[in-house]
Amino acid sequence: MSQKTSLLIEEKDLRILLMNILQKGKQRIVAPLRGYDGGDGGGDDNLKYFFREVHSQEEIAQLPLAQFDKLQTHISPKEFFFPRYAPVLKYQTISSTEVKLSDVSADAFGNVDNAGNAKETIILGLHPCDAVGLSLLDRVFTWDYDDNFYLKPRESTTLLTFACSKIGAHCFCTGVGGAPDEQRGSDLLFSRMHVGSGDGFHISVLTPKGERLVAEHLSHLSSVAVAPPTIAPAERSVIDLLDRKESLKSMFDSSLLVQQTYSCLGCGVCAMVCPTCHCFDIIDEDHPGSIGVGERMKIWDACSFALFSKHGGGHNPRDLQCKRCRQRYFHKLVYYPEKFSERSLCVGCGRCARACPVGLDIYSAVTSVTSATSAVSAAAIEGGTNGNR
Amino acid sequence: MEIANVAQVANVPNIYYPYLTRIVDIVDETDDIRTFRLQFSNLPSGEKFKFRAGQFGLYSVFGYGEAVFCIASSPTREQYIECSFKKVGKVTSALRRLEVGDVVGFRGPYGNYFPLEDMVGSNLIFIGGGIGLAPLRSLIDNVLDLRSQFRDISILYGARSIKDLIYQEQLCEWSQRGDIDLVQTVDSLPATSTWKGKVGLIPQVLTTMNPSPENSWAIVCGPPIMIKYSIEVLRKLHFPANRIVTTLENRMKCGFGKCGRCNIGKTYVCKEGPVFRADELQNLPESDF
Ligand SMILES: Cc1cc2nc3c(=O)[nH]c(=O)nc-3n(C[C@H](O)[C@H](O)[C@H](O)COP(=O)(O)OP(=O)(O)OC[C@H]3O[C@@H](n4cnc5c(N)ncnc54)[C@H](O)[C@@H]3O)c2cc1C
Ligand code: FES
16 A cells, blocks of 8 residues: 555545445444534533544534634544443342453444444544543553553544644643644644635644555545645644643642632533543442343543542541642643653643633643742742632 | 562563462451452472562452462461452452352562561561551561560550451460460440450550650551651651651552552562661652652
8 A cells, every 4th residue: 555644635525535435334423513412512612522433424414614723612522432421341140149340342432243242433623732631531541450441432432633723712722732734643633725716724644553544545635745844833822831830739729829719619520521531430330220230331530529539547648629629630730641651641722721610720720830849949839738628 | 779689570471460368268357358368279299489577469260360469367377368448449359259168369479578687686566557457467476476485475456446456366365375465456436345455546556555665667558648757756766767657558569569550769669668667768759759
């Protein structure tokens, strides 16, 4: 197979291509669909979109391809690999002395072929930050123990990412080492540009998975020597949080950090919408009306919940909301990067800021806390340690 | 600290899939602490369950969920594993309703373990508080089964009151052995008691015991506050920080570094712990455990 690294496609041809893929039925297509369970989005267009499987040609006809470079889904695509709520095991208690266990298939879509393999999937319309987020999650779910509930669907999914042409009101990817056209984690990267007589995309083919998809569906296009369009620089300047890591560490016990997070309600929405938050609980869920017959589930959890780290003995190391916020910020910017030698676990998508009911956001909190360090030494503000909140 | 060889447990297709075990014996230690002896019922033939003292597992009652307990028996006693648990919530209450012959799910072993090899040829002082004797017992029995490889062994065990002491039968056996120095203490006593042990908090009794740090290891398990003050005393007695080991009990769900629950700073207690040396603890952000 000749290696195609750059292709051009008109928008209308991309839509036809998607229709063909859907018709052939070999891959399923997941894309931002409108209003799935988001109501009217409270006036924010982004909140109206969710990654969902595309089932019909009408849905493809309506996909806002021309908006994919701007539109951000309410919840990140992580839920296709790490669903909100999914079984890991089935149990059947016949009597207290006899229990039967059975495995469940490692397929987050709840849909496997006869051989038990997850169906091939294309996720279309995610942004570079989302794709980077998945490559960061890969590190966690393969850390010594392979979590196949995550890995199986991950292996069978091809990511068709759309470079961002506009920085969103809450975005700050460039402040955590990312870029609106970053390639990491994506299989194909689409960048909007004029193609032929109308709107279209430049496609960078980045991985063997991407090559396979191209060979299967785009073999009629020939490789071009056109570079992807340069993405317009950010419309607002973004402070580099990576430069602030050491000063953030020095503020571990600072009262400024406490003040910045006073208003946190502990609702956990930031973790739910985040592309890289991966805390979960494991619970047993009996089938309705039966006792001891049901499924063991992995279910999203959040470090901002008050009981998250409470010991059986009653002691709670993160007994105050400010400590729980600190855990979240430090996990993103300090703990994970140090453990996995990565730049940051926060990818700067800004979903948490958009979703927060009290307007808290990691970017503003960290920038303002660390701006203060340059003026005030950490020692001078000692004493505010985890005060009353 | 040593990291357990995860290769034996890694790469199974479903890391959440437990073994099935059967309860073969039940002992009521106190009003709310109970010990189960468990035998594996579905190990592939010829396969033995192997672990090291200090490691833990997730025990489950199907329909109620999983709870983390250390393995309280010695790895040298290969026919079974034991756990001792205190009734505090959903899973521990469900476990208490089970009887001999009933099924318990088990995933593990997880985490690192006590540096047994490094302790060979040394004096050992075990300091346990309350249910903290459970993880210690795994190592104590392990060491006693290899008694000739170690020098003096002392055990300081304390609980709130006489009725809160666990493993009473075993304490009695240990006290009768000539080759162990066992000191027991309770925080307080009823006036008419015939108690022959000490009265006082563990760190105080430890101070009066005044163990020599010379060629010695101290192993401390118990509630966080007791661990903290006991380590302070040991440091005052000139025990080097890298010869004081303890176990931490952060809340856990997965046991293998995925669920994000057990970290202290960048350290995952389920993977890099639960066993830590005092010098390692010094580098953990204190208010986070
Ligand atoms: C490495 C390790 C080793 C351990 N070893 C042992 C051991 O050997 N023996 C032992 O007994 N324990 C041990 N523990 C502790 C043990 O894991 C917990 O006690 C156990 O998981 C409790 O499970 P549960 O379902 O019964 O309690 P849960 O129902 O989960 O409740 C636990 C605690 O959470 C709090 N809680 C729960 N729900 C609420 C609510 N709605 N509102 C307020 N608070 C609430 C309570 O404080 C309660 O005590 C160990 C823990 C670790 C991490
Ligand atoms: S217990 Fe899940 S990460 Fe440690």
